[in-house]
Amino acid sequence: MAVAAALLIPAGAAVAAPAASASSAASAADGAKTEVTISSVDLDGPAISSVDVTVKNAGPQRLRSLRVTFAGPTGWAVQPSLKHVDGSLATGASATTTFRIQVPEKRDGFVIRTFKATATYTGGDGMGSATGTRSERSGEPRANLAAAYNGVAITDESATTAGNYDGEGNSFSAQKLAAVGLTPGASVSALGATLTWPDVAAGTTDNVASSGQAITLSGKGSKLVFLGSGVGSSATGSSTVYYTDGTTTTGSFGFPNWSFDPVTAHGATLVKSTDGRNRQDGYGNATVKYSVFAHSVPLDPSKTVDFVVLPANADVHLFDMAIAP
Template sequence: MSMKFLRRAAIAGVFVLAASTWSTSAVAGAFAEESPAATAPPAASDASETAAPETEAPESAAPETEAPESEAPAEAPAAESSTSSDAAEPEALEAAEPAPEIVVSIPEVDLDGPAIAEVEVTVSNDSSEKMSSVVVSFAGPVGWQVVPSSQKVDAIKPGRDQTATFQMRVPEKRPGFALRVFTSTVTYKGGDGAGSATGIRAMPTTPPTDSLAALFNNVAITALSQTTAGNFDGEGNTFSAEQLAAVGAAPGAQLEALGATLTMPSSQPGTADNVTAAGQALRIGAQGQRLVFLGSGSSLNATGTATVFYTDGTTSSGAIGFPNWSFHDENAHGAELAVSTNGRNRPNGYGDAAYQYRMFAHSVPLTAGKTVDFVVLPTNSSMHIFSIAVAP
């Protein structure tokens, strides 16, 4: 499919119609030419622009008329901006209070590479003023080539939108979970007066895991009959299953904390029952006020950032942390005590009964009215997470 941009310019009282064509095959050629260069997107953009006069030459009997046409666009935006600005000044003062938004929307991108994907960015004008001199740019992850890197679109009237289409080279998928971030920025005159707006979409390369239990990679709870089966703290020590059951935290038990109902792992003692945080992604699929984590630290620095991804492509994040399971302020890192037991299991049996060994709750806020798609855990192996739930 090809895209044509038609422009009509008045030259000596005669209207001349010029067409600039950018085909998919031309894009592929531009990608091929720019691949050795580090600054690939600008080079590809230049290539597509210089190709246009060659296609127009046979249609025009007077090549020298091309030069005046290339200067016309530079003057047109200034004249348009000046006219609309003068006419809209009284209304702009009134519109300053509601502060209408300019919305930049990026659709889902096909990450199944290697391929050249077409991305259509939409700019919506929700303000009361026309947007002029509108230029839309688009960029993918570092190293992903985009053609063109930016392009001008027609003026956008209030309540209307315009689209800009880009071609992007998508590399072959790599194994494992990764997030790909795409950004589009629009610059303009008029509109809400801000001059620019940005849209961001982040997408995972592989689907998030549907169950926290599927991510369990550590044994933190053992029975008295087999205390050597786990290793919570790196020294072979673990929570005592019997002591946890005595305080209502047996396998599958429900605990209330920070407005959420957290479920203890249903794993049998001596089997994997928690995940050490390493950037894993977990599907959530719910709305609420906050996302609550049940966990404990095997060091004094069990902290990190959890990133929440919503079904509309937006994100939010928050810092979480768990105190050390013993000998640490129970409210360290902003956590709240959830479970406390006497003693722990050591490789040689139960011991340290004079001390408390604990689990804690911590949370990150959620954006009201949005559905959580998935959460990406922090990257800190001393953070042990046993359960995650949404507080309604």
């Protein structure tokens, strides 16, 4: 993170009061450990916000030589970046330090910002350091995957010019998809999940070229299944699942190119293949297979999914996603 040597407060800028602390404690495999918590951060900029970092000595020894650092997203100036805490902390005692962070103008749409504080010390739990993080969000994820559709993958053979699945004006044939059971709104079973083929007319937006969109999804299960295919042979990325308790898991997956790649590339599973594709000049390439695949990332089955952040790779194209038991 870029840290400014001096924090300038623009004329008329609001100075936000610190909010109540919320726990994001450091943890270890066993025993009581030093806890680091960060107070809430107001993202409604431009403003200078005060942020409290609290360190609690949960270890068996007196904690000494405490130093605390705090950092926000890249480019957000913090003053000071490091604070020394005088004296020592008995077992169970806490010390709070206050930092100021320059919050830029609020962005439109859904944004997640992550903040990190690190304490270094002697004594206490004997570990020498502990870290706490806090994520703040503004805006709301898209209501569902259909709300994020941004491309036309399926066209009728009599009207192909709206299609541009691959960036070269090509698309799946609605007729050939129907021949293998992929009609608008059709149920698709894959990897233990029940998914839905886009329930839209041919020649309209029907898929998501993935670029880190946040999509609302609710439920519990063992894995999150994606239905789609790749454009090019590098259609891979990581997806982060956010749960209702604020925790996350991240998994990687990928799809083969919609044609020519081995159908098991990137560990994907073939769902359906069609003959040929629609081009700008009509249906063609009848001897070539164009395919749809499934892949999955694991979930924590004990937790309820809140929303999903898609991979930041527009070569990954998605028709649906669903939770498998």
